[in-house]
Amino acid sequence: MYNRSNRSRSSALGRGGNKFGRRSFGKSFRSGFPRKRRKQSQADKIDVSKFIKKAVTVEAETKYVPKNKFSDFQVNHQLKANISRHGYIDPMPIQDQAIPHILMGRDFVGIANTGTGKTAAMLIPLIDKILRNRTEKVIIITPTRELAFQIEDEFREFAKNLGVWSVVCVGGMNIGRQIAQLKRRPNFVIGTPGRLQDLIKRKLLDLSGFRNVVLDEVDRMFDMGFQQEIQRMLGHLPKERQSMFFSATIPDTIKSLISAHLREPVTISVKTGETADNIDQDVVRTNGYSHKIEVLHDLLNKEEFNKVLIFGKTKMGVEKLSRNLYERGFKAESIHGDKNQHKRQKALNLFKMNRVDILVATDVAARGLDIPDVSHVINFDLPNTYEDYIHRIGRTGRANKKGQALTFID
Numbered sequence: 001m002y003n004r005s006n007r008s009r010s011s012a013l014g015r016g017g018n019k020f021g022r023r024s025f026g027k028s029f030r031s032g033f034p035r036k037r038r039k040q041s042q043a044d045k046i047d048v049s050k051f052i053k054k055a056v057t058v059e060a061e062t063k064y065v066p067k068n069k070f071s072d073f074q075v076n077h078q079l080k081a082n083i084s085r086h087g088y089i090d091p092m093p094i095q096d097q098a099i100p101h102i103l104m105g106r107d108f109v110g111i112a113n114t115g116t117g118k119t120a121a122m123l124i125p126l127i128d129k130i131l132r133n134r135t136e137k138v139i140i141i142t143p144t145r146e147l148a149f150q151i152e153d154e155f156r157e158f159a160k161n162l163g164v165w166s167v168v169c170v171g172g173m174n175i176g177r178q179i180a181q182l183k184r185r186p187n188f189v190i191g192t193p194g195r196l197q198d199l200i201k202r203k204l205l206d207l208s209g210f211r212n213v214v215l216d217e218v219d220r221m222f223d224m225g226f227q228q229e230i231q232r233m234l235g236h237l238p239k240e241r242q243s244m245f246f247s248a249t250i251p252d253t254i255k256s257l258i259s260a261h262l263r264e265p266v267t268i269s270v271k272t273g274e275t276a277d278n279i280d281q282d283v284v285r286t287n288g289y290s291h292k293i294e295v296l297h298d299l300l301n302k303e304e305f306n307k308v309l310i311f312g313k314t315k316m317g318v319e320k321l322s323r324n325l326y327e328r329g330f331k332a333e334s335i336h337g338d339k340n341q342h343k344r345q346k347a348l349n350l351f352k353m354n355r356v357d358i359l360v361a362t363d364v365a366a367r368g369l370d371i372p373d374v375s376h377v378i379n380f381d382l383p384n385t386y387e388d389y390i391h392r393i394g395r396t397g398r399a400n401k402k403g404q405a406l407t408f409i410d
Helices: 026-031 077-085 093-103 118-132 145-158 175-182 193-201 218-223 227-236 252-261 289-300 315-327 341-352 386-393
Strands: 108-111 138-141 166-169 188-191 212-216 242-247 266-269 279-285 308-311 332-335 358-361 376-379 403-409
Touching: 077 118, 077 145, 093 108, 093 118, 093 266, 108 118, 118 138, 118 145, 118 212, 118 242, 138 193, 138 227, 145 166, 145 188, 145 341, 166 175, 166 193, 175 193, 188 193, 193 227, 212 218, 218 227, 218 242, 218 252, 218 386, 227 252, 242 252, 289 403, 315 332, 315 358, 332 341, 341 358, 376 386, 386 403
Parallel strands: 108 242, 108 266, 138 188, 138 212, 166 188, 212 242, 279 403, 308 358, 308 376, 332 358, 376 403
Antiparallel strands: none
16 A cells, blocks of 8 residues: 655655656645545545455456457448458457347447447447448437547547448537538437437437437436436437447446336446456555645656546646646646537547646546556545546556556545
8 A cells, every 4th residue: 555644855856856857836736725624425435445456467368268350240341441450350358249239239238347348349330230221320429528529539440431420419519510510411420418408409400310329338427417318318219229328337227227218138248347457456645635746746756657647526626736737847638627628639639649648637537538558547536436436447457458546545
């Protein structure tokens, strides 16, 4: 267990140096965060021991052996070429087990640890379905704008030169452009509940022709208060349709939705545990807010902390932390709900392309985002629920790589 409360500040790092060779602005950093009494939240009720788990090396004999290769799936040959060009050879477990059922037209519930390839599992068979029947339409509903754009990015790779089109409909962006794209009758509509519901109310989006629906991270959408919007949208869809729900967790609140709206679904769970075995999890003991910031400073100066995602609780806190890390000389950006979509996407892209080393975010970045090679996730503020914790730390240790998650505990 990390415990740095007795660390001497006489080290080079404590005097203001950092791994980027820039000066520290410790005084302004501390002054930007006045102390406040914190009300007890659900996070206080999480057993601290659940944040501690050593990574397990998966032995070769227990490694998953897929039944199929991507070349084995009965899909369009041009789609297969795009899949191969994308670097896909052996399917991940959720892909190996889900794609055959979805190709057969079955309703589907996929449960898998985050970062296990759920997006490809849904897109590949649905693109093939469009290629077989150009009148088919697909709506994919996601909890966040970032996840919607990420799905579209992967869609474009698979659908390249196939004459299959998509539109992303999310808040925080020009609705006029989205309306214009909808008028072109795209095959795929990918969006967030609020913007989709707005378009439906304006009679600019008619779901009666969509016979394929995907709810991605459905539990998160319920957590965000979109239960009624989801119910209404499902009610607008034709009764004869193919429905797919994907998530890393399926709480009891979702089970009634599944029973009401899916027909004899195939349920596949490839979860190996609540959290991935290849993520080393530990806690960092801190002694008050000022010390918490100094501990973070020292950790970020370590060479192994080369691509770090830091989670905070509030939009204001995240922005202040990002700004002050930048003042200390770190290459940091932020993502939160007060930023417009263009700035959020720019920050995310800079982090993905390794132009910045640190991304400070609220839980808007906790679900579904595929960010390559995140070395560490740091919970600067405790998550509200253990489910949120699972999704936060799922940003590291992706594609079977080893990751590390640290949670600050006062």
